[in-house]
Amino acid sequence: MNYDTFIDQVSQRTRAPSERSVELTRAVLETFAERLTGGEVLDLAAQLPRPLQLVLKPSPRTEQADRFGAAEFVARVALRAGVEEPAARDAARAVFTTLREAITGGEFDDVVTQLPRDYRGLVEPAMAPGATLRRG
Template sequence: MNYDTFVDQVAQRTGLDPDRAVQLIHATLRTLAERLTGGEVLDLAAQLPDPLRLALRTGPDDEAAERFDAREFGARVGERADADEATARAAARAVLTTLREAVTGDEFDDVVTQLPRDYRDLVEPAMSPGVGLRRA
């Protein structure tokens, strides 16, 4: 999936304009990168278009995943994108759903495996059959 399609799908899923969607995509991916091991971040980044890879950029000391719950995940996304909690959580769900469509199923499964159960609300919509974007 190319960058413009990724942005368009997140914008459509959230009902936000593309510029706002980009802010929330980057905030979500940056937060996800903190929650995943460094090797998994690199594997995920390898399947995304260049502008999205930048959001997943990690440092040399970022091999270990930070441990934080889904509530903290939403708070970090909201803080990074200057968004309220509901908007941040909705955007995170939209980004994860679009991410599932953009990468291989095995890669998405590897990402989900690293997230604890309390992330279910964010991840399950992406795992549901028929989550593809409906076009009029």
């Protein structure tokens, strides 16, 4: 999936204009990168269009995952994107669903199954049949 298609899919799912969808996508991916280890971030980024790879690029401080729950994830997305938490939650769902469509194989499920169970409401709609979140 190319960059424009990715943003268009997020835009359709959030009912936001393209410019706003770019901001929402960036906020979700930056927050997701904080939650994942550097290796997981690299694996995910490798399958995305270049502009999104740059958003997911890990730094030395992101080698270790920052362990925060779904509520904190949504709060960070809301702060980054300058939106209320319900809009941030919707954006996260839209971006996760689009990520699932954009990458091949089970990479998305491999990444999200490592998240605690409280992320279920954000990522489960995007997961392949049979994939489950770990307990935690």
